[in-house]
Amino acid sequence: MTAIDILLPRPTLPIVEEQLDAAFTVHRSYKAEDPDAMLREVGNKIRGVAMAFGAVDAQLLAKIPNVEIVSSLGVGYDHINIPDCKAANVMVTHTPDVLSDEVADTAIGLMIMTIRELGQAEQWLRQGNWLAKGPYPLTQATLRGRTLGVFGLGRIGKEIAKRAEAFGMSIRYHGRNPQKDVAYPYDDSLEGLAEACDTLMVVAPGGAATEHAVNAKVLEKLGPDGIVLNIGRGSVIDETALIEALENGTIYGAGLDVFEQEPQVPEALLRLPRVTVLPHVGSASQATRNAMGQLVVDNLTSWFKSGRAVTPVPEMT
Numbered sequence: 152m153t154a155i156d157i158l159l160p161r162p163t164l165p166i167v168e169e170q171l172d173a174a175f176t177v178h179r180s181y182k183a184e185d186p187d188a189m190l191r192e193v194g195n196k197i198r199g200v201a202m203a204f205g206a207v208d209a210q211l212l213a214k215i216p217n218v219e220i221v222s223s224l225g226v227g228y229d230h231i232n233i234p235d236c237k238a239a240n241v242m243v244t245h246t247p248d249v250l251s252d253e254v255a256d257t258a259i260g261l262m263i264m265t266i267r268e269l270g271q272a273e274q275w276l277r278q279g280n281w282l283a284k285g286p287y288p289l290t291q292a293t294l295r296g297r298t299l300g301v302f303g304l305g306r307i308g309k310e311i312a313k314r315a316e317a318f319g320m321s322i323r324y325h326g327r328n329p330q331k332d333v334a335y336p337y338d339d340s341l342e343g344l345a346e347a348c349d350t351l352m353v354v355a356p357g358g359a360a361t362e363h364a365v366n367a368k369v370l371e372k373l374g375p376d377g378i379v380l381n382i383g384r385g386s387v388i389d390e391t392a393l394i395e396a397l398e399n400g401t402i403y404g405a406g407l408d409v410f411e412q413e414p415q416v417p418e419a420l421l422r423l424p425r426v427t428v429l430p431h432v433g434s435a436s437q438a439t440r441n442a443m444g445q446l447v448v449d450n451l452t453s454w455f456k457s458g459r460a461v462t463p464v465p466e467m468t
């Protein structure tokens with residue numbers, strides 16, 4: 152396989168880099184002084200792209216006209232322009248399932264941190280306030296009696312729901328379609344879901360179809376006890392509307408792992424007292440990232456061995 156040329160636009164996990172080096176000729180554009188000049192030189196030879204993150208569109212594809220496959224790390228692929236890839240006859244793969252448990256665990260952690268203010272309570276101790284001022288104030292919110300509304304009850308959403316049930320929460324959901332394999336009540340609109348729950352977990356994918364789906368109206372429906380949690384994509388929530396809703400008491404609090412302009416996080420969000428923020432760590436354990444990285448490699452090797460991808464994105468199946 153040494154004759155097959157692969158583009159690696161960004162540094163990635165050692166287990167990916169090592170296996171790619173063993174099986175392919177790898178061109179690391181991120182190491183080139185002038186990546187465009189490098190692509191002008193080797194672009195015609197490139198047959199596969201191993202992507203950590205970063206945009207893939209007609210502009211990039213034009214520089215690698217003989218590429219056959221883009222193997223992306225992560226289950227979300229809103230950074231990849233699927234119509235452009237289809238038009239260029241390029242297969243796109245992602246890494247579903249292997250991260251669902253990890254992301255669901257993180258989502259539950261984020262929910263409890265937000266509702267019980269655990270991050271703030273830890274800061275209270277670390278800053279010496281427990282000694283100087285006494286106990287951390289009682290949290291006004293509790294998980295007890297809450298209803299979780301899942302926006303996007305897919306692979307990860309179902310794992311979150313399962314865990315939340317074990318915590319005694321009622322579950323309901325909204326998505327494009329009712330799911331056949333669950334008995335939770337389905338709301339046919341996001342506003343309807345927001346009205347019927349008090350804890351809204353966003354785990355729908357990013358992209359044009361969901362952009363700012365969680366807007367001022369949805370937040371108003373969620374109400375003053377409402378808590379918004381986002382483990383999906385930053386673009387799904389209108390961040391300006393969210394900040395306003397938190398400042399005005401339209402909703403109670405928010406827990407966010409993802410943001411509209413990562414790694415930028417609006418100062419206004421950081422100043423709000425009942426907001427928990429995490430730096431997009433949903434799947435970020437070594438074990439889970441290695442499993443995702445292995446799928447990136449497996450998709451490339453399978454494609455060039457048999458012409459079949461292991462985990463193509465749904466639009467390619």
Ligand code: NDP
Pocket residue numbers: 226227228247248250254302303304305306307308325326327328329354355356357360361382383384408409431432433434435
């Ligand atoms: P799935 O495709 O299994 O689930 C997505 C769910 O969202 C499906 O139930 C789907 O509904 C619903 N959905 C899709 N498009 C729309 C839409 N336009 N409007 C309403 N609902 C929609 O994906 P996963 O559960 O595996 O992953 C979900 C997302 O989580 C990823 O796309 C990614 O963005 C994010 N993620 C975040 C991570 C983090 O680190 N924070 C880590 C991993 C993933 P239906 O079944 O009806 O089509």
